[in-house]
Amino acid sequence: MLFYILGIWILPDIFKAYPTIIIVAVMVIGLSILASIIVYLIIFFGRVRASYIDLKTTKARKLISDKLNHYLFFMESVGNVTRDDLRRVAKELNKITVLKFKSRLVRQLLIDQLVYFKKNFTAQTSIALSKLYQNLGLKEFSFNKLHTNSWEVKAQGIAELREMAPIMSATEILPYTNSSNDDLRVEAQAAYMWLNTADPFSFLNNTSEILVEWHQIILFDMITKNEEIIIPSFNKWLNSSNSSIIVFCIKLIIYYKQRNAIPSLIQLLDHSDINVQNRAINALGKLEAVSAGPIMIAHYSTFSKSCKLEVLKALRRINRKTSIKFLRAEFLKIDNFYIAKCAMYSVVAISGYTRAQLLADLPEINAEQKAIINHCFDKLINI
Amino acid sequence: MMLEKILIVEDEPLMLNFLDFRLTKSGYDIRIAKDGREAEEYIDNEPFSIIIIDLMIPFVSGLELLAKKKETAYNKNTPVLIISSYTQKSIIAEAYSLGADDFIPKPIDIEDLITKVKILLNKCKIAV
Numbered sequence A: 001m002l003f004y005i006l007g008i009w010i011l012p013d014i015f016k017a018y019p020t021i022i023i024v025a026v027m028v029i030g031l032s033i034l035a036s037i038i039v040y041l042i043i044f045f046g047r048v049r050a051s052y053i054d055l056k057t058t059k060a061r062k063l064i065s066d067k068l069n070h071y072l073f074f075m076e077s078v079g080n081v082t083r084d085d086l087r088r089v090a091k092e093l094n095k096i097t098v099l100k101f102k103s104r105l106v107r108q109l110l111i112d113q114l115v116y117f118k119k120n121f122t123a124q125t126s127i128a129l130s131k132l133y134q135n136l137g138l139k140e141f142s143f144n145k146l147h148t149n150s151w152e153v154k155a156q157g158i159a160e161l162r163e164m165a166p167i168m169s170a171t172e173i174l175p176y177t178n179s180s181n182d183d184l185r186v187e188a189q190a191a192y193m194w195l196n197t198a199d200p201f202s203f204l205n206n207t208s209e210i211l212v213e214w215h216q217i218i219l220f221d222m223i224t225k226n227e228e229i230i231i232p233s234f235n236k237w238l239n240s241s242n243s244s245i246i247v248f249c250i251k252l253i254i255y256y257k258q259r260n261a262i263p264s265l266i267q268l269l270d271h272s273d274i275n276v277q278n279r280a281i282n283a284l285g286k287l288e289a290v291s292a293g294p295i296m297i298a299h300y301s302t303f304s305k306s307c308k309l310e311v312l313k314a315l316r317r318i319n320r321k322t323s324i325k326f327l328r329a330e331f332l333k334i335d336n337f338y339i340a341k342c343a344m345y346s347v348v349a350i351s352g353y354t355r356a357q358l359l360a361d362l363p364e365i366n367a368e369q370k371a372i373i374n375h376c377f378d379k380l381i382n383i
Numbered sequence B: 001m002m003l004e005k006i007l008i009v010e011d012e013p014l015m016l017n018f019l020d021f022r023l024t025k026s027g028y029d030i031r032i033a034k035d036g037r038e039a040e041e042y043i044d045n046e047p048f049s050i051i052i053i054d055l056m057i058p059f060v061s062g063l064e065l066l067a068k069k070k071e072t073a074y075n076k077n078t079p080v081l082i083i084s085s086y087t088q089k090s091i092i093a094e095a096y097s098l099g100a101d102d103f104i105p106k107p108i109d110i111e112d113l114i115t116k117v118k119i120l121l122n123k124c125k126i127a128v
Helices: A002-010 A020-078 A083-100 A104-120 A123-135 A138-145 A151-164 A169-178 A182-195 A202-206 A213-225 A243-255 A259-270 A274-286 A292-302 A305-318 A321-333 A337-351 A355-361 A367-376 B013-025 B036-045 B062-069 B089-097 B110-127
Strands: B005-009 B029-033 B050-054 B080-084 B102-105
Touching: A020 A104, A020 A123, A020 B013, A104 A123, A104 A138, A104 A151, A104 B013, A123 A138, A123 A151, A123 B110, A138 A151, A151 A169, A151 A182, A169 A182, A169 A202, A182 A202, A182 A213, A213 A243, A243 A259, A243 A274, A259 A274, A259 A292, A274 A292, A274 A305, A292 A305, A292 A321, A305 A321, A305 A337, A321 A337, A321 A367, A337 A355, A337 A367, A355 A367, B005 B013, B005 B036, B013 B029, B013 B110, B029 B036, B036 B050, B036 B062, B050 B062, B050 B110, B062 B080, B062 B089, B080 B089, B080 B110, B089 B102, B102 B110
Parallel strands: B005 B029, B005 B050, B050 B080, B080 B102
Antiparallel strands: none
């Protein structure tokens, strides 16, 4: 109907003589051709624009790279550069970035190159890059990104500040360490740890969002890469209301062998989250917390199956002969194959018995239990 | 006076540009290769005083290039300086076993790199 009215309206004299179906068909064809032409024009101009930007970007990138090379060479060869020298060189670079191109794109290109160089070069080069970043006012440019609505831009700004800016940026980044956006949050947390080496984990006090496994890997990588980071006692976050933070801290307690955390870890045996309980038991074993052995045995019946298995492994690591009686009893219960197997492994590891001694000591075991003992003495199997 | 000729094999344009600029300023004649194939062509056809190789390069890896270098007529005894962000001991050990003379991990201290280049060149002169 619309095409019919359109046809009559555009060309009344011609179309009046034809049937409706013809008018509609001609109009549909005409409009399709028109739409195709418009789409092709949009694509064409889009590509021309993209090529122009590419050309401009390549040109700017080359120019910036050359100027940066000269600048870095000048900074390093002169040695004690005066503030005037620095201003002169910065002014020259500023001319390219602000006056010549007057573009955010070029300024961004300069930051990208500075960040690239900062990541790839140390010593004098690194210092010179930081000075330049400050003197060109690029720090403000990165800071402004923190106030945009787009999380990608915010994350980009944080990444730039982490690489280029001094410690004072850490406080600006702190609010984003609890952002609901995963990517922004992890970028901010990593940056905060990198910049605030004196108290790198203080953001954990306010983090209510989950610290997922891959965030933990990124943060761990950050901790191990930055030698200036002061490692705190992770004990203090074990009573956090955020289970993922507790798990992360338990992992770090194990890594840094913080045995002072043992009493707090013992308290976590009563935690409502099974994952936290599991991790705490694992940590107590790895820290060889002798005092935790009898407590874990006392709690044993209240634990889930996975926690029970973890207790049996932990007792093996703690390696006290006083646990053998309990482990032996768990093996003899045989209500669960995995528990019996794990218990026997621990008995073998702690007692140092031979296979013959064990079989003599446990005369009334069934065929399955015998098979478990044989399995535990098989040197080709390593659990 | 003939300048010492150095081949830099690196796929990152910014890094390549920077090393090219700095080593040229330090008085060396620089050739650059952006990937393993380009580097192969260079080492097959021209003698170099030293070769700087990034381990992660396209087409032919840095380690393969090291092995290949031993079979060339012009560069079988040319010292090689490895630069890489991969610092696993096994990779470094393999690079040394294939004939690398020194290793510089990224991030690089450029002064350190220039010093190592000078040391390797001096060692070569003494050996000759």
